[in-house]
Amino acid sequence: MFDFKTMRLFFSLLALAANAAVIGALLLALGARFSDTFSRFSRSLLAALAGWELRLAFLVAAVSTLGSLYYSEIVNLVPCQYCWYQRIAMYPLVVVLGMAAWKRDRTVAVATAPLAIIGGFISGYHYFLQRFPQFGSGQCSATTPCNAAYFKQFGFVSIPYQAFSGFALILLLMAVLRLTSRGKAAS
Amino acid sequence: MTTTKKTGSPSRRTKSAAPVVAIVFGAIAVALVLAIVLSGGSSGSDISVANLTAPVITGDPLPVLPENVTQVEDDPAFGMPAPEVTGVDYSGNPVAITHDGVPKAIMFVAHWCGHCQAEVPAVQDWLDSTGGVAGVDLVAVSTWVSPDRPNYPPWTWLEREGWTPPVIADDDAADVMTAFGGNATPFWVFVDADGNVAFRIGGAIDAASLQSVLETLAA
Numbered sequence: 007m008f009d010f011k012t013m014r015l016f017f018s019l020l021a022l023a024a025n026a027a028v029i030g031a032l033l034l035a036l037g038a039r040f041s042d043t044f045s046r047f048s049r050s051l052l053a054a055l056a057g058w059e060l061r062l063a064f065l066v067a068a069v070s071t072l073g074s075l076y077y078s079e080i081v082n083l084v085p086c087q088y089c090w091y092q093r094i095a096m097y098p099l100v101v102v103l104g105m106a107a108w109k110r111d112r113t114v115a116v117a118t119a120p121l122a123i124i125g126g127f128i129s130g131y132h133y134f135l136q137r138f139p140q141f142g143s144g145q146c147s148a149t150t151p152c153n154a155a156y157f158k159q160f161g162f163v164s165i166p167y168q169a170f171s172g173f174a175l176i177l178l179l180m181a182v183l184r185l186t187s188r189g190k191a192a193s
Numbered sequence: 194m195t196t197t198k199k200t201g202s203p204s205r206r207t208k209s210a211a212p213v214v215a216i217v218f219g220a221i222a223v224a225l226v227l228a229i230v231l232s233g234g235s236s237g238s239d240i241s242v243a244n245l246t247a248p249v250i251t252g253d254p255l256p257v258l259p260e261n262v263t264q265v266e267d268d269p270a271f272g273m274p275a276p277e278v279t280g281v282d283y284s285g286n287p288v289a290i291t292h293d294g295v296p297k298a299i300m301f302v303a304h305w306c307g308h309c310q311a312e313v314p315a316v317q318d319w320l321d322s323t324g325g326v327a328g329v330d331l332v333a334v335s336t337w338v339s340p341d342r343p344n345y346p347p348w349t350w351l352e353r354e355g356w357t358p359p360v361i362a363d364d365d366a367a368d369v370m371t372a373f374g375g376n377a378t379p380f381w382v383f384v385d386a387d388g389n390v391a392f393r394i395g396g397a398i399d400a401a402s403l404q405s406v407l408e409t410l411a412a
Contacts, residue, residue, distance in 0.1 A: 010341060016228035023220050058213045065217065139307030144396035145377035146306035154306050158343045
């Protein structure tokens with residue numbers, strides 16, 4: 007039941023859900039500048055998320071890490087150079103966000119946001135190389151092809167795409183954390 | 194002036210906790226159910242590389258093509274006898290690379306490799322417009338086939354591109370690729386009329402260079 011085909015589809019659907027959350031949040035933030043209705047809705051959404059940002063961010067980092075380990079340790083897809091760089095950014099987030107969620111340390115965004123930004127840039131560049139391999143090396147190696155995707159679910163969701171979606175959602179949750187912390191500080 | 198730092202301040206569990214948990218875990222559950230339901234079908238392919246006759250390779254394998262070879266003479270395989278291969282294409286038709294007195298251009302491609310996906314139609318366009326170079330056989334080797342990688346299966350891809358030269362289906366262990374010393378695709382091996390390696394190149398080759406090399410081999 008949980009073979010490679012199923013699991014890569016599962017992680018791809020989660021990536022698309024993460025994309026929907028990030029794009030929805032950006033649109034909401036934009037709409038809140040011009041519309042009272044959007045503004046009220048975004049405030050109520052922030053209130054609903056208050057206290058859950060760290061736990062959700064930890065969940066995203068944990069699922070991303072488990073997904074990455076599934077690909078390499080269960081399915082035996084050998085990580086390429088850029089995959090490793092993304093792992094370097096994502097794996098510490100599990101520990102840091104987990105500890106922060108446990109200790110309720112709302113200042114952790116100072117450390118985690120840069121990691122998410124760096125990881126997001128690397129995964130974005132990796133995905134770019136997969137879409138436009140002519141910008142990387144002129145060949146595809148057998149086992150660790152950074153410029154060739156192991157799979158493209160729905161024709162476009164590859165492993166770095168999933169990683170980028172995870173980093174983007176963590177960054178969004180860190181932004182929410184900052185906003186709700188400011189709200190608490192103001193009140 | 195005093196400042197308040199909120200380090201380590203506990204966050205209250207709000208009344209909205211239940212909806213947040215329900216939405217997040219509900220989304221994960223829906224994604225999992227969708228993945229299980231949608232991935233239930235088979236690949237639909239009735240050809241399997243494992244069912245094809247494995248290529249038979251004779252002769253000593255060539256050394257791996259080193260990186261950054263700029264001179265033909267710097268390639269340790271230069272002048273060495275090329276391995277001979279007898280295999281089949283994806284329809285089961287026999288295809289061979291032998292020392293039959295005809296120079297050969299052997300092109301190794303992987304279906305999932307973006308560079309190969311660009312190289313195949315470029316070479317086919319050149320063949321369509323020029324008819325190739327008389328007196329030189331062009332043979333493709335489809336290697337590193339993986340059902341888990343994009344653009345699978347290779348036979349559908351090559352058919353879609355209108356690929357006309359013969360294709361040898363490499364085995365799962367990529368023995369043909371290894372025998373010719375390839376470690377990345379696309380990979381070209383040019384063999385002279387005596388069956389010796391004239392030139393190897395890793396990466397794509399443009400139409401003008403290909404024409405030039407093949408004319409040199411045919412001369």
